[in-house]
Amino acid sequence: MxxxxxxxxxxxxxxxxxxxxxxxxxxSDEREVFVAEDNGEVVGTYCLRxxxxxxxxxxxxxxx
Numbered sequence: 001m002x003x004x005x006x007x008x009x010x011x012x013x014x015x016x017x018x019x020x021x022x023x024x025x026x027x028s029d030e031r032e033v034f035v036a037e038d039n040g041e042v043v044g045t046y047c048l049r050x051x052x053x054x055x056x057x058x059x060x061x062x063x064x
Contacts, residue, residue, distance in 0.1 A: 013025065026047070030049055030050070031047040031048060031049040032047060032048045032049075033045065033046075033047045034046055034047070034048075
């Protein structure tokens with residue numbers, strides 16, 4: 001994950017995130033993390049977390 005975070009290819013996490021902060025982020029009680037494996041090799045990851053209100057929004061977006 002470190003090369004991906006540093007390159008900002010997918011995640012919007014700080015490029016200079018230290019290992020302790022990265023582990024705290026991925027292993028926090030606020031999210032559940034899963035990995036995809038292919039023959040025992042990790043080839044992807046994702047996490048689930050509760051929905052969050054978008055910054056600056058006071059109400060949900062409603063399609064019209």
